[in-house]
Amino acid sequence: MSEPRPTKAAPDASRRSERSRRAIFDAALALVSETGYAKTTIEGIAARAGVGKQTIYRWWPSKAAVLLDAFLDLAARANEALGGDARSEIPDTGDLAADLKYVLRATVDEMNDPAFDAPTRALAAEGIVDPELGARFTEALLEPQLGYYVRRIQAAQAAGDVDPDADPRLALELLVGPLHHRWLHRTLPLTHAYADDLVDLVLRGLAPRA
Amino acid sequence: MSEPRPTKAAPDASRRSERSRRAIFDAALALVSETGYAKTTIEGIAARAGVGKQTIYRWWPSKAAVLLDAFLDLAARANEALGGDARSEIPDTGDLAADLKYVLRATVDEMNDPAFDAPTRALAAEGIVDPELGARFTEALLEPQLGYYVRRIQAAQAAGDVDPDADPRLALELLVGPLHHRWLHRTLPLTHAYADDLVDLVLRGLAPRA
DNA sequence: TTCCCGGCGAGACGTCTCGTCTCGTACGCT
DNA sequence: AGCGTACGAGACGAGACGTCTCGCCGGGAA
Numbered sequence: 001m002s003e004p005r006p007t008k009a010a011p012d013a014s015r016r017s018e019r020s021r022r023a024i025f026d027a028a029l030a031l032v033s034e035t036g037y038a039k040t041t042i043e044g045i046a047a048r049a050g051v052g053k054q055t056i057y058r059w060w061p062s063k064a065a066v067l068l069d070a071f072l073d074l075a076a077r078a079n080e081a082l083g084g085d086a087r088s089e090i091p092d093t094g095d096l097a098a099d100l101k102y103v104l105r106a107t108v109d110e111m112n113d114p115a116f117d118a119p120t121r122a123l124a125a126e127g128i129v130d131p132e133l134g135a136r137f138t139e140a141l142l143e144p145q146l147g148y149y150v151r152r153i154q155a156a157q158a159a160g161d162v163d164p165d166a167d168p169r170l171a172l173e174l175l176v177g178p179l180h181h182r183w184l185h186r187t188l189p190l191t192h193a194y195a196d197d198l199v200d201l202v203l204r205g206l207a208p209r210a
Numbered sequence: 211m212s213e214p215r216p217t218k219a220a221p222d223a224s225r226r227s228e229r230s231r232r233a234i235f236d237a238a239l240a241l242v243s244e245t246g247y248a249k250t251t252i253e254g255i256a257a258r259a260g261v262g263k264q265t266i267y268r269w270w271p272s273k274a275a276v277l278l279d280a281f282l283d284l285a286a287r288a289n290e291a292l293g294g295d296a297r298s299e300i301p302d303t304g305d306l307a308a309d310l311k312y313v314l315r316a317t318v319d320e321m322n323d324p325a326f327d328a329p330t331r332a333l334a335a336e337g338i339v340d341p342e343l344g345a346r347f348t349e350a351l352l353e354p355q356l357g358y359y360v361r362r363i364q365a366a367q368a369a370g371d372v373d374p375d376a377d378p379r380l381a382l383e384l385l386v387g388p389l390h391h392r393w394l395h396r397t398l399p400l401t402h403a404y405a406d407d408l409v410d411l412v413l414r415g416l417a418p419r420a
Numbered sequence: 421t422t423c424c425c426g427g428c429g430a431g432a433c434g435t436c437t438c439g440t441c442t443c444g445t446a447c448g449c450t
Numbered sequence: 451a452g453c454g455t456a457c458g459a460g461a462c463g464a465g466a467c468g469t470c471t472c473g474c475c476g477g478g479a480a
Contacts, residue, residue: 205415
């Protein structure tokens with residue numbers, strides 16, 4: 001069970017070049033933002049990074065995997081620059097509706113920002129088709145974000161603002177699902193007003209039973 | 211404004227070979243189901259269909275566009291075989307919750323069926339990244355389906371089962387968004403129980419105000 | 421310090437698919 | 451009957467894929 005996979009001899013990660021790793025991330029992010037994901041090639045990333053192609057193929061299985069790691073690295077560094085690890089936690093002012101609207105509005109703004117929209121779309125699309133990558137995408141990017149909602153909703157339950165019998169996970173999907181639906185399928189424009197209406201309608205269903 | 215696009219001389223659609231068109235659809239669907247979307251190539255479709263590559267390039271801009279048309283053609287033929295054009299309308303037994311659960315359970319079953327899952331995933335993913343194709347995907351496949359929900363919800367409003375001030379469009383997205391979210395991102399399993407819980411929670415928010 | 425192992429940059433290599441193009445053929449209007 | 455155009459077939463160059471083979475270099479072991 002624990003034998004090395006017969007596919008290939010695994011490289012020695014302890015001898016890995018941190019310098020090349022970072023150069024690859026920088027090149028990948030730059031190329032995607034400049035020319036778009038579809039036109040970005042592994043050969044192009046290698047050339048831009050001043051790196052041999054084999055160095056990429058040795059450590060990543062696909063272009064999408066490189067970009068995902070680059071994206072995660074970027075997020076981790078930005079996160080770290082802000083200090084604490086609770087940076088993205090949803091605020092708790094005591095007003096659940098206001099707190100959720102604040103976060104959903106910010107999410108709407110991100111989705112309307114090409115710098116965020118383009119690479120995230122590309123990763124999401126790739127993850128939809130490639131289960132392996134999709135699992136990593138979901139686990140590393142999506143789920144942590146969803147956790148913020150779970151905790152905020154649980155706090156609201158403790159405060160008596162939400163029916164204690166409601167499933168926080170289901171509640172969160174009612175907020176995030178419609179937003180992603182509009183975003184990914186471009187059915188209707190994403191606005192702050194939409195975020196507000198969404199929160200209001202969902203919270204009506206979550207109100208404690210009279 | 212109405213001059214022919216300088217890109218290319220448009221082919222004469224009236225002389226188009228119906229035989230080749232059908233052969234291309236059949237080959238595309240067969241190859242996608244046999245070897246998967248990613249491994250399906252335009253050259254492969256042409257060979258399988260006994261058709262010149264140019265015949266495909268003359269009428270479609272991309273592999274995804276071919277598959278979308280093939281899918282629509284398949285759906286149209288299956289639809290026609292069933293008779294009426296109201297075939298997929300959501301039933302109205304007077305019990306809104308039961309009717310919605312029936313439809314959402316059927317949707318869950320489709321999403322769990324590889325024969326439906328694989329090509330739909332591929333098309334959705336392609337549409338997410340390619341706005342042109344995404345618009346056609348949304349318009350031809352997604353929106354008609356959403357219309358069924360709108361009409362059923364409006365009927366419920368007329369019957370007094372749903373708050374008349376609620377926006378049917380928003381209500382529908384509360385049902386469909388979370389389902390698609392779980393489906394596309396594979397966060398948690400899609401079950402009939404989930405569909406039921408979803409309907410119950412959403413309808414709580416849609417109940418007429420006391 | 422010396423030695424040596426393995427990742428490194430570089431790029432050649434064969435393969436594959438792309439999208440364009442150019443044949444000669446065959447089909448459907450006029 | 452003749453004419454035009456889509457058709458089947460496939461050659462073609464471009465470009466990216468993923469593998470490979472070079473020396474080179476750097477760091478842990480002797």
